[in-house]
Amino acid sequence: MATTDPVTMDKIVSLSRRRGFVFPSSEIYGGLGSGYDYGHYGVLLKNNIRARWTEAMVQERDDILLLDTAIILHPRVWEASGHVAGFTDPLIDCRTCKLRFRADQLDQAQCGKRPSKRPGEHTECDLTEPRQFNLMFETTVGPVQETGSKVFLRPETAQGIFINFKNVAQLARRKPPFGIANVGGKSFRNEITPGNFLFRMREFEQMEMEFFVPPAEAEEWYRYWVEERVAWYRRYGLRESHLRVREHEPEELSHYSSATSDLEYLYPIGWSELEGVANRGDYDLRAHTEVSGTKLEWVDAGTGERYTPYVIEPAVSIERIFLAFLIDGYEEETVAERPRTVLRLHPQIAPVKAAVLPLIAKDEAMVTRSRSLYEELRLQFMVEYDDGGAIGRRYRRQDEIGTPWAFTIDEQTLDDDTVTVRDRDSLAQERLPIGGVSAWLRDALRQPWSTPKAA
Numbered sequence: 001m002a003t004t005d006p007v008t009m010d011k012i013v014s015l016s017r018r019r020g021f022v023f024p025s026s027e028i029y030g031g032l033g034s035g036y037d038y039g040h041y042g043v044l045l046k047n048n049i050r051a052r053w054t055e056a057m058v059q060e061r062d063d064i065l066l067l068d069t070a071i072i073l074h075p076r077v078w079e080a081s082g083h084v085a086g087f088t089d090p091l092i093d094c095r096t097c098k099l100r101f102r103a104d105q106l107d108q109a110q111c112g113k114r115p116s117k118r119p120g121e122h123t124e125c126d127l128t129e130p131r132q133f134n135l136m137f138e139t140t141v142g143p144v145q146e147t148g149s150k151v152f153l154r155p156e157t158a159q160g161i162f163i164n165f166k167n168v169a170q171l172a173r174r175k176p177p178f179g180i181a182n183v184g185g186k187s188f189r190n191e192i193t194p195g196n197f198l199f200r201m202r203e204f205e206q207m208e209m210e211f212f213v214p215p216a217e218a219e220e221w222y223r224y225w226v227e228e229r230v231a232w233y234r235r236y237g238l239r240e241s242h243l244r245v246r247e248h249e250p251e252e253l254s255h256y257s258s259a260t261s262d263l264e265y266l267y268p269i270g271w272s273e274l275e276g277v278a279n280r281g282d283y284d285l286r287a288h289t290e291v292s293g294t295k296l297e298w299v300d301a302g303t304g305e306r307y308t309p310y311v312i313e314p315a316v317s318i319e320r321i322f323l324a325f326l327i328d329g330y331e332e333e334t335v336a337e338r339p340r341t342v343l344r345l346h347p348q349i350a351p352v353k354a355a356v357l358p359l360i361a362k363d364e365a366m367v368t369r370s371r372s373l374y375e376e377l378r379l380q381f382m383v384e385y386d387d388g389g390a391i392g393r394r395y396r397r398q399d400e401i402g403t404p405w406a407f408t409i410d411e412q413t414l415d416d417d418t419v420t421v422r423d424r425d426s427l428a429q430e431r432l433p434i435g436g437v438s439a440w441l442r443d444a445l446r447q448p449w450s451t452p453k454a455a
């Protein structure tokens with residue numbers, strides 16, 4: 001097998017569209033900036049990413065609870081958090097070409113005039129002074145815009161956790177260290193320069209966990225969560241050569257953070273932030289205590305000891321993980337002199353776990369046996385039945401959506417009740433008794449997996 005391909009963003013966009021993972025949003029109206037809609041396989045992939053994250057954060061541990069908070073919160077939440085005053089990017093306009101740029105990213109931007117240069121380098125460029133632009137989307141609560149109150153769509157899910165600290169700590173009777181995970185859905189940012197497909201979007205689905213710890217243990221837990229999150233990506237097969245940890249320099253730190261590490265992935269645009277792990281200290285609980293007047297601290301009912309916990313926060317969007325998995329898994333190769341594109345996704349991440357295929361689509365006996373196996377498997381797994389077209393094309397289609405196994409019903413099945421199972425990665429085929437397929441698949445899904453893709 002010869003591998004030919006360095007992955008480009010264009011190839012990922014094209015596969016995503018061709019196979020129904022992701023579509024440009026509002027396309028029949030000409031599209032809207034960098035908005036995207038998820039098709040069938042995209043939704044399944046997102047669901048699997050969320051499920052694996054939740055398993056690792058909640059199901060496999062004793063110290064983290066779930067929460068799902070509102071998108072529109074009281075506007076004072078964003079005053080207390082510092083977002084009203086400080087969640088800004090410096091913006092520059094060009095009076096000639098009418099394009100807008102982030103002042104801190106001019107070296108990565110393209111001027112609107114030809115030949116294309118950096119903004120400011122063309123003789124006709126006429127750039128404004130930088131001005132601060134708040135990234136929060138505003139809207140109004142109440143039926144009449146003039147008299148309603150101005151609110152914001154949340155730019156992160158974290159604040160929903162902080163303002164519920166008392167509810168959760170009291171009801172669950174938890175003693176730090178313990179965590180609260182918000183997997184409630186979307187965050188919104190009016191990014192000046194969205195782009196690079198799913199990498200920088202105006203609406204994206206965040207998964208954030210705030211881990212509350214005694215202040216003296218904060219440093220230790222910060223290191224712990226950086227390692228845990230790296231291990232999660234390795235568990236789901238991201239290549240070691242494409243994942244690294246980069247600690248922020250003091251001047252890069254957000255206003256709330258005393259230490260932050262970015263887990264960076266080598267996207268086709270270069271090393272970029274996949275996930276952030278921050279030590280937020282007691283910034284948020286103190287800020288909300290001050291502005292709301294409600295004390296957000298931990299009190300030991302027995303000893304009366306009280307303190308404001310420090311917070312360690314792993315924060316990521318499903319979109320950045322989605323994109324990293326697609327890029328890491330994408331491979332073009334030549335097999336028996338024919339090209340194939342394959343998505344080498346971890347079986348627990350793959351949208352579809354197995355395909356059931358009659359070898360000859362017009363053979364009634366094969367179709368009947370295939371449909372009955374499919375009906376049995378679909379009760380437990382996300383599986384597909386396909387009898388459209390030549391068997392080679394059906395395999396290729398499943399390879400492109402990352403289906404790890406295909407069960408094929410052929411002549412021999414009708415004689416001895418066995419099927420072939422074809423492995424997406426090795427292309428090896430073996431025979432199994434048809435009655436044992438379900439148990440085989442359950443067991444295969446539990447096995448550790450590592451990518452055969454070269455580093």
Ligand code: GAP
Nearest residue numbers: 156158199200201204274275276315316317320
């Ligand atoms: N609560 C902290 C926080 O929100 P952040 O670094 O601004 O920190 C956390 O965002 C994560 O959310 C990032 O590491 C990235 O995975 C994701 N993210 C941020 N902005 C995004 C955008 N415009 N599009 C897609 N994902 C984004």
